[in-house]
Amino acid sequence: MAAESPVTAGAVRAALKGGLGITALQRLPLGARAAPLPSDHRPLQARASRAPENEEFAPPAAGGPLRTAADIQQALREGRVSPVEVTERALAALEALRGRRPSMNVLAASDVDDVRAQAAASAARYAAGAARGALDGVPVLIKDELDVAGLPTRQGSRCTPEAPKERDGTVAARLRGAGAVILGKTVMTEWGMSPIGANVNLVMPRNPHHPERAAGGSSTGSAVGVALGVAPLAVGTDAGGSIRLPASLCGVFGIKPTYGRVSSKGSLIGGSVTHAGPIGASVADLAAFLDAVASTVDPEDPTTRWAPPPPRGGFSARLRAGVRGLRIGVIDAEWRDASSEVASVCWQALHALEREGAEIVRVLVPLSRSAPAIGYVTVVPEVLAERQEDWLERREVLTDDLRLTLAVGSGLTALEYLDGQRLRTRLREQVAAALREVDVLALPTMGGGAPRYTDADVREGFGDPAAIDALCRFAFLGNLTGLPAGTAPVGVDGEGVPVGLQFMGDAWDEAGVLGVMEYLSRAGIATPLRAPGAVDLLG
Numbered sequence: 001m002a003a004e005s006p007v008t009a010g011a012v013r014a015a016l017k018g019g020l021g022i023t024a025l026q027r028l029p030l031g032a033r034a035a036p037l038p039s040d041h042r043p044l045q046a047r048a049s050r051a052p053e054n055e056e057f058a059p060p061a062a063g064g065p066l067r068t069a070a071d072i073q074q075a076l077r078e079g080r081v082s083p084v085e086v087t088e089r090a091l092a093a094l095e096a097l098r099g100r101r102p103s104m105n106v107l108a109a110s111d112v113d114d115v116r117a118q119a120a121a122s123a124a125r126y127a128a129g130a131a132r133g134a135l136d137g138v139p140v141l142i143k144d145e146l147d148v149a150g151l152p153t154r155q156g157s158r159c160t161p162e163a164p165k166e167r168d169g170t171v172a173a174r175l176r177g178a179g180a181v182i183l184g185k186t187v188m189t190e191w192g193m194s195p196i197g198a199n200v201n202l203v204m205p206r207n208p209h210h211p212e213r214a215a216g217g218s219s220t221g222s223a224v225g226v227a228l229g230v231a232p233l234a235v236g237t238d239a240g241g242s243i244r245l246p247a248s249l250c251g252v253f254g255i256k257p258t259y260g261r262v263s264s265k266g267s268l269i270g271g272s273v274t275h276a277g278p279i280g281a282s283v284a285d286l287a288a289f290l291d292a293v294a295s296t297v298d299p300e301d302p303t304t305r306w307a308p309p310p311p312r313g314g315f316s317a318r319l320r321a322g323v324r325g326l327r328i329g330v331i332d333a334e335w336r337d338a339s340s341e342v343a344s345v346c347w348q349a350l351h352a353l354e355r356e357g358a359e360i361v362r363v364l365v366p367l368s369r370s371a372p373a374i375g376y377v378t379v380v381p382e383v384l385a386e387r388q389e390d391w392l393e394r395r396e397v398l399t400d401d402l403r404l405t406l407a408v409g410s411g412l413t414a415l416e417y418l419d420g421q422r423l424r425t426r427l428r429e430q431v432a433a434a435l436r437e438v439d440v441l442a443l444p445t446m447g448g449g450a451p452r453y454t455d456a457d458v459r460e461g462f463g464d465p466a467a468i469d470a471l472c473r474f475a476f477l478g479n480l481t482g483l484p485a486g487t488a489p490v491g492v493d494g495e496g497v498p499v500g501l502q503f504m505g506d507a508w509d510e511a512g513v514l515g516v517m518e519y520l521s522r523a524g525i526a527t528p529l530r531a532p533g534a535v536d537l538l539g
Contacts, residue, residue, distance in 0.1 A: 020372070021372060038421055043483055044431075046507070057320050057321075064282065102455075106225040106228070107221065134292070135178040137180075139231040140182055143185070145192060153268055169267050170300065171266070186225060192242055193218070194401060198462065200459065204221075209496055209529060215453075219242050224246070226247075227531045243279060245445065253526075256478055257276075258508050259275055259303065261294050262276045284518070287514055294307070307508060326358040328516075331443070337474075339448045342444050349501050353516075356519070364430075380408070428481045435506045446471050446472075477504065478504050484509060488517040489528055503516050
């Protein structure tokens with residue numbers, strides 16, 4: 001109420017803008033800004049693709065802590081289980097998770113009859129020897145921000161119409177075409193605007209490894225579903241870490257592809273920083289998703305025309321590569337802002353890569369510390385512009401934490417937004433310059449651990465700028481540049497909450513990012529964590 005009242009709004013906005021670093025942007029020197037405003041948000045490619053090292057390792061062995069798509073497909077091909085059996089186990093697990101206390105609910109919507117029909121169709125294809133590929137018969141989950149035929153797209157909000165969609169969006173259509181069994185839509189924070197994982201509109205899950213902590217957002221249900229074994233693969237979206245943050249906190253893998261690599265047609269994705277991408281039980285699962293949905297241009301999404309074809313061999317082309325000669329860029333100023341516990345876990349993983357022949361290179365990105373503030377001043381006005389009618393006419397049904405965020409955003413001026421875009425352009429140039437010297441950049445996925453999430457928070461919601469800033473501290477660099485950024489689970493903190501290490505690559509080099517994460521996995525350094533009570537879809 002104070003943020004929306006004309007009498008007190010100025011003071012509340014000033015306090016929150018100061019806390020999120022937005023006010024400090026005005027004090028940056030004029031030279032930090034690029035002269036022109038950006039004409040589009042096509043990602044800047046720093047260099048020509050580099051030839052991979054002539055080094056190849058065996059594929060990873062099966063039987064990890066979580067069932068992967070490859071594990072399920074092998075069992076299906078060998079006839080040890082059928083798509084119908086796998087699907088029924090997933091459906092039973094989803095129902096059981098909703099009944100747990102504290103809740104581990106994953107689903108926002110599902111059509112069980114349609115799910116069973118998909119499984120039966122997959123079983124018929126296997127019986128006929130006509131399975132479609134790496135995802136046929138594999139259960140997947142889709143965030144409630146992308147359209148799935150027969151289900152509403154609510155984006156975690158009571159503002160959005162409940163009418164079911166008549167057709168799949170591009171991501172769902174391509175997954176369905178690859179034979180994947182779409183289990184349903186996953187819960188998320190309202191409009192995707194909170195990285196914490198809370199939403200009083202829905203029955204939200206806690207962190208599966210520590211129920212007194214939040215699971216992260218906004219792709220909360222997608223990450224929790226993978227960590228609990230319900231599906232080896234789930235779709236999320238990412239405007240400021242919303243794939244990478246919950247994947248990290250839930251101890252699984254995730255990647256935000258290059259902006260324009262995955263179509264946003266048939267979704268509520270908007271603005272200039274939001275990407276759709278996968279969360280998975282293995283790096284190979286992430287590559288299989290991209291092979292299925294991102295290998296060809298979508299004529300209905302012009303941004304996909306920017307993307308070059310995938311590398312020869314698809315997005316899994318580097319999964320068997322080594323790291324000898326790999327140049328890993330580290331921005332010291334960034335790492336100093338991570339908690340000592342998080343930094344220590346992540347550095348152990350980097351030193352392991354160094355022992356295998358990778359080179360750690362110090363690089364400079366002077367504006368990197370301002371990336372979160374530039375992100376806030378970009379995302380919130382873009383969301384308000386797209387959802388203006390809801391804000392003006394239906395704000396009383398929005399959750400209090402979202403109303404607070406939007407009230408602050410509504411006080412940002414056109415000058416502040418446009419100045420942010422000039423800073424963003426310079427930031428993109430600085431990151432491209434750094435990537436001309438190295439193959440990937442390495443950052444912690446987040447600055448600290450998972451925030452506490454109490455029963456009162458479940459009922460009433462909460463706004464916590466400090467927690468938001470700590471979670472998003474290292475995420476916006478990937479969104480503002482549009483570059484691919486993945487997270488790998490490399491350890492736990494002192495309370496047993498997973499810690500993720502993030503790798504950011506050059507534009508369109510998802511295969512390179514996936515290759516580094518897979519090497520860590522193959523070496524036993526990046527290992528998905530099986531959450532207590534996780535299910536086994538193979539029995």
